[in-house]
Amino acid sequence: MKTMFKPVTLALVLTLTGLAPGARAETYRMLSSWDTSTEPVAAFVAETFIPQFEAALPGHSVTAFGPESVPPFEQMEPVRAGVFQLLFTHTAYHYGTTRGAFAVDAIGGTVTERREAGIWDEVDRHYNTLGLKLIALVPVPLGFQIQTSAPLVDGQFTGMSIRGSQVYHGLISELGGAPVVMPIGEVYTALDRGVVQGAAGPLLGAVSLDWNSVATNLVRPRFGTPTYYLLMNMDTFEALPADQQDALLRVGADLELASEPHFQAAMEAEEAALIASGSTVVEIGGDKAAQIPQIWADTLFSAASETDAEVSNRLRELARAAGLTP
Known part of the structure; x- marks a missing residue:
């Protein structure tokens, strides 16, 4: 072993x-x-x-x-x-x-x-x-990003299936996509065969996963911590x-x-390597880009509150008081 x-x-x-x-x-x-x-x-x-x-x-x-x-x-x-x-x-x-x-x-x-x-x-x-x-x-x-194999539709994921764990589901849905759960080891093949048209994950490690070979669009802005x-x-x-x-x-x-x-x-080196390999930066369109931090925070705190409301609410109160979250 x-x-x-x-x-x-x-x-x-x-x-x-x-x-x-x-x-x-x-x-x-x-x-x-x-x-x-x-x-x-x-x-x-x-x-x-x-x-x-x-x-x-x-x-x-x-x-x-x-x-x-x-x-x-x-x-x-x-x-x-x-x-x-x-x-x-x-x-x-x-x-x-x-x-x-x-x-x-x-x-x-x-x-x-x-x-x-x-x-x-x-x-x-x-x-x-x-x-x-x-x-x-x-x-x-x-440190989070989404890569797609298909072009954005009006700056969103309309009509796309996007692989992502639970942490990404709210944001994917808000941007018009359909979240899909699958093991990370299956993502490359799913992108290559068109089973999904995008995948969410950390920027760090993206080069080693090689998703950029089949999903060349780097959706920006990046988000989350x-x-x-x-x-x-x-x-x-x-x-x-x-x-x-x-x-x-x-x-x-x-x-x-x-x-x-x-x-x-x-992260700077990782992004440079992705672009050097042929990836292209594409931007979320309209007002949605500015709304991403709020959508992201609302989604995560809502999910946390479903089972652990007391600690989740305290964390958001502390973070808001310090200007660290919407």
Whole structure:
């Protein structure tokens, strides 16, 4: 079975940290909802977080497992149960368990602005009720896009079937399209055969998916703030001494700050590569382009409120007060 990252050996940990042979060491098992060969956000987080985690918590190491070990939609439960201790994921993958933080993808702002507005603390409190501790919220501002194989009709998706997970359905419908759910591995063939005429997804990673070979229209504006979650089993976190808890949370905060310039540069490079491959930017027409942030926010907060109204409403109040969402 392929693993996503090479495990850090105990011998290496002993060498780097100076931990005496025979001393107690902990190896934490981290699940990721993506494989680093196809998902650049997961690659960055693994390459940044794991070494910093191990430096901050001498004697502790991380072995990471990808979706080939546990399917993304099934990953939350084994982490809550303590079979795995860490989880890197997105709220769409536990939509059926909780939607409390689902609409965070409609909250903009910098990492610092989100923390100062109370967004981080509110999300943390919500996951605490599920037996999980928030370590980091990793945002990618204006990171969602839609690609189409067919030209827009009056600047909209009229008559088109657009592949997208639940997070995109409201926006696709508002712009005249018909949302379609399908596994990401089937999207290329569906676009190529005309089963769907477009697909929604993050800009980062679009080149590796190669949808641009069969869907050459890059619909603009981009929208939303894809937000990735680094979570820890609560019992595991609480078992750490207070100084190590603080050190781990500082690692999470540093990861968030490091992600901002990294992903801004990565998105610029990704878009340039798509255009160089023959893709063309097309614009949503009329007043709809200006309405996208409102449509996006209303759709996500409405979906979240269906099952988790209390936390969803608090998040929107906090974000609105700080000017981070419509």
